[in-house]
Amino acid sequence: MSLWVFVARRLLFSALVLLMVSMVVFVVVQVLPGDVASMILGTDATPEDVATMREKLGLNRPAHVRYLEWIAGAVQGDWGTSLRLNQPVAPLIMTRMGNSAVLAGLTLLVAVPLAIGLGVYAGLRRGRLPDRIIALVTLIGTSLPEFVWGNLLIIVFAFWFKWLPPSSLMDPGDPVFAQFKLLILPVATLTMVMLAYTSRMTRTSMIEVLEKNFIRTARLKGIGERQVILRHALPNALLPTITIVAMNIGWLMGSLVVVETVFSFPGLGRMMVFAVSNRDVPMLQMTVLVTAAIYCLANLLADVLYAYMNPRVRY
Amino acid sequence: MNTASPESTAASAPTPPRMGIVRRTFALFGITGWRGSPDMIVGGIFLLVHITLVLVGALITPYPYTEFHMSDTLKPPSLQYWFGTDHYGRDVFSRVVYGAHGTLLLSAAATALGVGLGVAIGMTVGYKGGRLDEIVMRIMDGLLSFPSLLLAMLIMSSLGPSKINVVIAIMIVFVPRSTRVLRSVTLGLKNLEFVEAAKVRGESTFYVITRELLPNAAGPIVVEVAIRLSFAILLSTSLGFIGIGVQPPEPDWGLMVSEGRQFLQTAPWLMFFPALAISTAVIGANLFGDGVGTRLAYRGGRSDL
Numbered sequence: 011m012s013l014w015v016f017v018a019r020r021l022l023f024s025a026l027v028l029l030m031v032s033m034v035v036f037v038v039v040q041v042l043p044g045d046v047a048s049m050i051l052g053t054d055a056t057p058e059d060v061a062t063m064r065e066k067l068g069l070n071r072p073a074h075v076r077y078l079e080w081i082a083g084a085v086q087g088d089w090g091t092s093l094r095l096n097q098p099v100a101p102l103i104m105t106r107m108g109n110s111a112v113l114a115g116l117t118l119l120v121a122v123p124l125a126i127g128l129g130v131y132a133g134l135r136r137g138r139l140p141d142r143i144i145a146l147v148t149l150i151g152t153s154l155p156e157f158v159w160g161n162l163l164i165i166v167f168a169f170w171f172k173w174l175p176p177s178s179l180m181d182p183g184d185p186v187f188a189q190f191k192l193l194i195l196p197v198a199t200l201t202m203v204m205l206a207y208t209s210r211m212t213r214t215s216m217i218e219v220l221e222k223n224f225i226r227t228a229r230l231k232g233i234g235e236r237q238v239i240l241r242h243a244l245p246n247a248l249l250p251t252i253t254i255v256a257m258n259i260g261w262l263m264g265s266l267v268v269v270e271t272v273f274s275f276p277g278l279g280r281m282m283v284f285a286v287s288n289r290d291v292p293m294l295q296m297t298v299l300v301t302a303a304i305y306c307l308a309n310l311l312a313d314v315l316y317a318y319m320n321p322r323v324r325y
Numbered sequence: 326m327n328t329a330s331p332e333s334t335a336a337s338a339p340t341p342p343r344m345g346i347v348r349r350t351f352a353l354f355g356i357t358g359w360r361g362s363p364d365m366i367v368g369g370i371f372l373l374v375h376i377t378l379v380l381v382g383a384l385i386t387p388y389p390y391t392e393f394h395m396s397d398t399l400k401p402p403s404l405q406y407w408f409g410t411d412h413y414g415r416d417v418f419s420r421v422v423y424g425a426h427g428t429l430l431l432s433a434a435a436t437a438l439g440v441g442l443g444v445a446i447g448m449t450v451g452y453k454g455g456r457l458d459e460i461v462m463r464i465m466d467g468l469l470s471f472p473s474l475l476l477a478m479l480i481m482s483s484l485g486p487s488k489i490n491v492v493i494a495i496m497i498v499f500v501p502r503s504t505r506v507l508r509s510v511t512l513g514l515k516n517l518e519f520v521e522a523a524k525v526r527g528e529s530t531f532y533v534i535t536r537e538l539l540p541n542a543a544g545p546i547v548v549e550v551a552i553r554l555s556f557a558i559l560l561s562t563s564l565g566f567i568g569i570g571v572q573p574p575e576p577d578w579g580l581m582v583s584e585g586r587q588f589l590q591t592a593p594w595l596m597f598f599p600a601l602a603i604s605t606a607v608i609g610a611n612l613f614g615d616g617v618g619t620r621l622a623y624r625g626g627r628s629d630l
Contacts, residue, residue: 027466027467027470028470030463030464030466030467030470031467031470031471033467034467034468034471035479038479038480038482038483039479039482039483042483042484043483043484043485049483049485149608149611149612150604150608152607152611153555153604153607153608153611154600154603154604154607155559155562155563155566155579155603155607156563157562157563157566157579157582157583158582158600158603158604161582161586161589161596161600162600164589165589165590165593169589169590176589260471260472260473261472261473263472263474263475264472264473264474264475264563265474267474267475267478267563267567268474268563268566268567271566271567282475282478283478283567283568283569285482286478286481286482286569287568287569289482294479294482298471298475298478298479301472301475302470302471302472302475305470305471305472306470309470
């Protein structure tokens with residue numbers, strides 16, 4: 011199968027997954043709570059208020075009609091109006107998404123090479139002291155939740171040493187890069203949490219490759235150990251990390267929500283918390299749909315990249 | 326973690342005739358020679374300390390967790406208040422211990438329900454296969470395309486913040502993940518001779534799944550439970566921290582860290598002790614799960630955690 015057929019097939023599959031995701035979002039947000047209008051208004055709303063809200067949200071029409079309208083609107087760029095902010099949702103999401111993308115991009119840029127380096131090194135020193143130390147550090151990395159790491163870093167770097175600001179509250183007019191210092195602590199927090207999983211999987215994959223026959227052949231034919239590792243082991247060990255990094259993007263999105271809350275960073279994650287705690291249904295369903303779409307896209311890209319580099323999977 | 330430990334040969338040696346209760350319990354799950362894994366012991370000890378806190382918590386707390394001591398607000402740790410007091414003068418030690426009751430029981434319930442359903446669905450569709458398998462797994466794929474915290478937030482938004490709803494949200498997040506793991510375990514087991522034999526004997530599907538497949542999947546299930554438990558603690562405390570999980574004045578650990586944040590500079594103990602409690606519980610569950618997983622890998626079980 012050619013690569014293009016594979017890509018087309020995966021694209022179609024992603025579209026189906028997204029359709030399913032949109033249905034799940036709609037069912038959970040609009041159908042599960044029973045009456046959305048009274049959920050938004052709370053228990054002490056008058057029947058008139060509820061009726062007005064029902065009218066405003068178009069709740070008097072059947073659910074499948076509302077779903078189709080929502081999807082049709084979302085595809086055409088009409089993402090609805092926020093209930094709390096009284097603004098169109100689309101530009102809000104776009105600005106916040108840009109901010110979050112900067113945070114996520116910087117994190118991947120720092121965390122992925124670092125994790126791969128640590129994983130490869132641990133795999134080569136398997137069972138010995140460096141391996142144990144890396145295992146311990148990465149275990150602690152995953153075991154402390156993002157909000158604990160964030161607060162610890164704030165105490166150390168913002169309060170004790172006074173090097174960095176404790177929060178990343180920005181002037182909305184400023185571009186994200188205008189104050190680089192604000193980004194250091196959030197990125198460091200995300201990196202701590204991201205490191206563990208990727209480095210452990212890289213280690214496992216390195217160990218597996220080192221036990222393969224072609225490595226023994228390479229050693230037996232007398233080339234140096236350095237060449238064996240760099241030319242033969244590493245390219246094969248790094249292939250699975252593509253998929254691992256893509257899987258990690260889902261984890262990273264959850265982490266972003268928490269880290270943005272810790273540092274008051276104006277990103278998509280904090281907007282989602284805002285939408286949930288204010289019961290802002292139009293904003294919530296669009297934010298979640300956009301995030302799921304990005305996750306889906308990341309997986310698609312990883313699959314295509316993997317298939318491109320490893321023709322065996324294009325079955 | 327220490328896959329190359331010399332004890333790997335001891336695991337296959339004949340089991341000594343008399344074993345202690347702990348070892349017998351492990352042997353029940355197909356885990357023998359567990360003494361070789363220090364990780365698992367450390368993890369087990371951490372978990373035991375937390376379980377003890379849950380069980381005897383109410384007996385050892387010096388104050389009720391909601392009691393205000395307005396003359397003793399924001400006091401650092403001392404003999405009177407072991408972990409200090411918060412801005413209402415509430416005893417942090419009592420609140421952390423009660424929090425074990427809340428956070429851990431809640432996480433354990435969510436894990437039990439989520440993994441339990443995952444086991445039931447995963448083994449059924451894995452064994453039956455065909456159309457049912459196809460449909461169920463596509464639905465699971467849909468649920469899996471949400472990052473876990475986001476799905477939990479989405480569900481919390483529609484159910485509203487409360488303890489029971491946190492359990493339900495985490496359960497829904499876990500079901501597709503556990504289903505996938507248990508389905509692949511079942512696919513590996515279902516063509517073995519003893520399953521064929523049971524089928525030839527004319528046993529019902531229910532019998533084959535519960536009596537033949539389930540005991541043989543016990544090891545992977547223990548690993549799944551331990552790993553999920555650590556995730557459940559992380560998820561529930563994260564929900565509490567961002568303010569859409571357990572609500573005040575409940576002493577949830579995540580919520581306590583969030584409440585302590587405004588005093589981060591002046592009273593860091595408010596954040597430190599609940600954070601320590603979360604971390605030790607998660608490390609315990611992780612180490613324990615890893616240890617059991619490593620053991621199973623020796624025995625030809627699954628190594629794909």
